[in-house]
Amino acid sequence: MNYMPGTASLIQDIDKKHLVLLRDGRTLIGFLRSIDQFANLVLHQTVERIHVGAKYGDIPRGIFVVRGENVVLLGEIDLEKESDTPLQQVSIEEILEEQRLEQQAKLESEKLKVQALKERGLAVPRADTLDEY
Amino acid sequence: MEGAGSRTGSGNRSLEDCRLDEDEDAFQALGEEDEDIDQFNDDTFGSGAVDDDWQEAHERLAELEDKAAAGAERDGDGGDPLGEHEDTLAERLTRLVIESELEDPAVMRAVQTRTPAQPPAGLHSGLWDGSAVLRRMRAPLLAQEMPPVSVLDYALPPRAPQNREEERDPSERALPRRSSSPVIGSPPVRAVPIGTPPKQAAVPGFNQQILCPKPVHIRASMQQRYPAAYGERMSPNQLCSVPNSSLLGHPFPHSVSPVLSHLQRAQLLGGAQAGRMSPSQFARVSGLVGSPLPSVNPKLLQGRVGQMMSPASGFRAFFGAPAASQPPPGPGCHLQSLRPPAQMFRPDTTHLHPQHRRLLHQRQQQNRSQQRGLNGAAGDRGGHRSGPQEQPRKDPYANLMLQREKDWVSKIQMMQLQSTDPYLDDYYYQNYFQKLEKLSAAEEVQGDGPKKERTKLITPQVAKLEHTYKPVQFEGSLGKLTVSSVNNPRKMIDAVVTSRSEDDETKEKQVRDKRRQTLVTIEKTYSLLLDVEDYERRYLLSLEGERPALVGERKQKICDMYDNLRGKAPGQERPSDDHFVQIMCIRKGKRLVGRIVPLLSPEQAADVLLATARNLPFLIKKDAQDEVLPCLLRPFSHVLYHLPLATLTSLAQQLTNLPQSGSANPHLAAVLQNKFGLSLLYLVLSRGEELQSADGAAELLRDNAWTELVLLATRELLRAPPAAVAKPLAAPANLLALLSRYVDPQKLNALQTKLQ
Numbered sequence: 001m002n003y004m005p006g007t008a009s010l011i012q013d014i015d016k017k018h019l020v021l022l023r024d025g026r027t028l029i030g031f032l033r034s035i036d037q038f039a040n041l042v043l044h045q046t047v048e049r050i051h052v053g054a055k056y057g058d059i060p061r062g063i064f065v066v067r068g069e070n071v072v073l074l075g076e077i078d079l080e081k082e083s084d085t086p087l088q089q090v091s092i093e094e095i096l097e098e099q100r101l102e103q104q105a106k107l108e109s110e111k112l113k114v115q116a117l118k119e120r121g122l123a124v125p126r127a128d129t130l131d132e133y
Numbered sequence: 134m135e136g137a138g139s140r141t142g143s144g145n146r147s148l149e150d151c152r153l154d155e156d157e158d159a160f161q162a163l164g165e166e167d168e169d170i171d172q173f174n175d176d177t178f179g180s181g182a183v184d185d186d187w188q189e190a191h192e193r194l195a196e197l198e199d200k201a202a203a204g205a206e207r208d209g210d211g212g213d214p215l216g217e218h219e220d221t222l223a224e225r226l227t228r229l230v231i232e233s234e235l236e237d238p239a240v241m242r243a244v245q246t247r248t249p250a251q252p253p254a255g256l257h258s259g260l261w262d263g264s265a266v267l268r269r270m271r272a273p274l275l276a277q278e279m280p281p282v283s284v285l286d287y288a289l290p291p292r293a294p295q296n297r298e299e300e301r302d303p304s305e306r307a308l309p310r311r312s313s314s315p316v317i318g319s320p321p322v323r324a325v326p327i328g329t330p331p332k333q334a335a336v337p338g339f340n341q342q343i344l345c346p347k348p349v350h351i352r353a354s355m356q357q358r359y360p361a362a363y364g365e366r367m368s369p370n371q372l373c374s375v376p377n378s379s380l381l382g383h384p385f386p387h388s389v390s391p392v393l394s395h396l397q398r399a400q401l402l403g404g405a406q407a408g409r410m411s412p413s414q415f416a417r418v419s420g421l422v423g424s425p426l427p428s429v430n431p432k433l434l435q436g437r438v439g440q441m442m443s444p445a446s447g448f449r450a451f452f453g454a455p456a457a458s459q460p461p462p463g464p465g466c467h468l469q470s471l472r473p474p475a476q477m478f479r480p481d482t483t484h485l486h487p488q489h490r491r492l493l494h495q496r497q498q499q500n501r502s503q504q505r506g507l508n509g510a511a512g513d514r515g516g517h518r519s520g521p522q523e524q525p526r527k528d529p530y531a532n533l534m535l536q537r538e539k540d541w542v543s544k545i546q547m548m549q550l551q552s553t554d555p556y557l558d559d560y561y562y563q564n565y566f567q568k569l570e571k572l573s574a575a576e577e578v579q580g581d582g583p584k585k586e587r588t589k590l591i592t593p594q595v596a597k598l599e600h601t602y603k604p605v606q607f608e609g610s611l612g613k614l615t616v617s618s619v620n621n622p623r624k625m626i627d628a629v630v631t632s633r634s635e636d637d638e639t640k641e642k643q644v645r646d647k648r649r650q651t652l653v654t655i656e657k658t659y660s661l662l663l664d665v666e667d668y669e670r671r672y673l674l675s676l677e678g679e680r681p682a683l684v685g686e687r688k689q690k691i692c693d694m695y696d697n698l699r700g701k702a703p704g705q706e707r708p709s710d711d712h713f714v715q716i717m718c719i720r721k722g723k724r725l726v727g728r729i730v731p732l733l734s735p736e737q738a739a740d741v742l743l744a745t746a747r748n749l750p751f752l753i754k755k756d757a758q759d760e761v762l763p764c765l766l767r768p769f770s771h772v773l774y775h776l777p778l779a780t781l782t783s784l785a786q787q788l789t790n791l792p793q794s795g796s797a798n799p800h801l802a803a804v805l806q807n808k809f810g811l812s813l814l815y816l817v818l819s820r821g822e823e824l825q826s827a828d829g830a831a832e833l834l835r836d837n838a839w840t841e842l843v844l845l846a847t848r849e850l851l852r853a854p855p856a857a858v859a860k861p862l863a864a865p866a867n868l869l870a871l872l873s874r875y876v877d878p879q880k881l882n883a884l885q886t887k888l889q
Binding site for chain 2: 003004007009011014015031033034035036037042044
């Protein structure tokens with residue numbers, strides 16, 4: 001049954017594997033089991049995938065219920081092409097460590113930037129606190 | 134008052150003596166004051182309340198309950214509580230309110246969602262008399278059988294599973310409540326989703342199986358067994374009864390290992406946790422399995438322990454290669470104990486629905502014959518069956534979202550698309566699909582290919598109704614309720630526009646205001662323009678009689694636009710181009726002019742052209758950042774080709790600013806340096822040339838002005854350094870011919886180079 005052709009409706013996506021990007025920057029991969037009119041999602045056998053550079057790590061999470069307003073985008077994963085990726089999978093500990101290092105590096109560069117701006121008497125641009133990503 | 138407590142059962146009571154039936158205790162105290170209360174509030178206690186005997190009502194309700202229970206069995210979900218709810222609620226509310234036109238949909242919606250605290254579904258709508266709503270809601274509830282799933286269920290707190298288990302026969306139940314979740318965190322996975330319709334003879338077979346288990350075939354390696362994926366599912370009942378059942382194992386071995394261990398723990402603990410699980414049979418099953426059956430359990434556990442994997446790798450394996458070797462699930466020993474499947478099927482697989490088994494059997498035979506052709510060895514796997522079409526079949530969690538729920542969501546989405554004027558509300562969508570259709574129609578015309586049926590979304594069209602909002606009135610109340618909602622907002626702030634006097638303003642403010650005025654004018658003119666451009670469509674849609682009126686409107690609007698552009702005419706003369714220039718300084722204004730010019734009459738268009746030419750250097754200067762002037766070229770060229778000679782000459786004059794003749798002509802120089810200016814000049818010249826060659830030329834030659842102009846233009850062209858001369862958008866071909874008439878060959882060559 002063709003639900004709402006020509007529109008973006010999630011009904012056809014049910015029971016398929018999806019990649020969901022959230023507003024806080026997390027990437028979830030799971031089977032889309034249920035939706036509603038606000039695009040709240042129920043993801044089954046969800047895995048949170050952390051990407052750092054060319055590596056990624058998966059953390060199994062189980063069932064996720066995501067409030068629709070927090071979804072940035074989502075897309076169906078082609079199961080056949082899924083393994084066809086240049087990225088390298090590593091263990092959870094390793095990827096978390098990598099993430100931590102990346103965060104540290106970012107903080108340091110940010111600090112330097114702020115310092116440099118201060119020296120030149122310029123103001124620091126305020127980031128939007130709603131979306132930290 | 135003896136009538137308060139007694140229930141004589143006689144139906145001959147007068148209405149005035151009727152007491153409150155259901156909550157006797159609560160109203161016992163009030164019983165003494167009955168007379169007073171009767172007088173005051175007939176609706177609640179007196180004639181308006183109950184039309185019939187409480188006993189009759191009760192019997193009716195009891196009947197309904199049975200019907201509802203039967204209905205629930207029959208179609209599995211008690212009818213369509215979603216639709217029913219809305220209908221009966223709406224009906225009730227309309228009866229409740231005096232004026233049945235509750236025009237304000239926002240209020241309607243709010244009232245609807247508030248009133249039904251716990252409305253039982255399946256109640257006869259006739260019982261729901263207007264003012265007796267509240268009373269009615271209480272008593273029948275407890276006895277009422279709620280439909281297993283309804284949209285309100287999700288909002289309700291989960292009921293204790295115990296009463297449900299007791300009152301229902303688990304094998305009869307179709308769909309348990311989804312809201313009752315047994316454990317916090319991930320619930321233990323079931324081999325089969327919660328909403329599995331059970332098999333009929335589950336219960337007797339169950340006991341039998343546990344007591345005399347079939348020999349267990351334990352596999353240490355990972356296998357996928359997909360017992361109940363093909364539409365029909367098995368209840369946990371059956372699955373547990375199989376010794377090697379996937380409930381104890383799991384159908385998705387990789388992914389559910391973490392939960393599996395959880396499950397195992399539950400079993401080991403004697404089902405302490407499992408007892409809280411919602412399907413009652415699950416509880417019983419776990420309990421039973423947990424009980425000592427030494428011949429079965431250790432083996433099972435051993436087998437399962439061997440299969441346990443780390444969660445991460447489990448998930449990875451699951452997500453990694455779903456298309457990897459997937460042996461088919463051969464149906465195992467069936468509950469009805471058909472012949473043991475033996476070698477053909479995998480002996481450790483679970484029970485399958487007979488239909489499923491049959492189909493698998495067929496498939497396997499097919500595959501086997503295939504396999505023999507392919508690789509000869511039948512293998513221990515019985516044939517590979519991978520392929521995209523297999524995937525949905527093997528997913529035991531599929532269709533967690535019922536068709537009914539999908540329809541519900543889709544219904545909501547369609548409701549959101551309702552529109553009285555889709556062309557207005559959803560312009561881009563409509564346009565896009567019209568274009569697509571035109572494309573496909575064009576393609577069809579060209580090639581006789583098969584007609585590609587592109588499914589179209591048919592949006593519901595709602596007739597445009599004018600709603601005048603009338604505030605809600607309740608019977609017996611004094612005055613009107615002011616409910617402020619989205620459709621009639623209450624005025625909170627009195628914002629009055631005060632215009633400042635001219636003296637106080639500073640120069641900057643004046644400038645700013647002027648600019649704002651211009652912007653406002655542009656916007657107004659734009660709306661007019663969009664309306665005018667839309668007339669074609671409206672014309673097609675309108676009736677015959679309306680068309681002249683439409684045409685008249687259109688003309689009027691065009692005149693308005695022109696007035697807007699040039700500024701309101703003070704008298705006959707339009708002394709200043711100021712207004713026009715202001716508009717032309719703004720990028721949007723230039724585009725506006727470009728769109729309006731094709732619609733104007735020739736005189737008006739010429740006027741615009743002249744004004745542009747007159748002020749071209751200034752406009753060029755202002756356009757330096759936007760560079761939008763070239764967009765005017767095309768409409769201007771169209772106008773040019775309809776201009777009479779005199780106008781053309783004066784236009785050229787304007788361009789070259791002839792009246793102010795001097796050796797240095799900054800006006801013309803500026804024009805030449807600008808792409809638009811130069812192109813316009815070329816167009817003018819070429820048009821003149823055309824006219825000349827077409828006309829017999831006598832007129833033009835006699836006209837000194839024209840000749841002068843051309844000479845001036847040529848002189849300027851020659852004088853300007855090549856770098857300064859802009860690259861024109863279009864260099865008309867007959868320019869050279871024109872110029873050759875006036876200049877000598879030497880200069881002509883130089884010009885030629887310049888023109889390239």
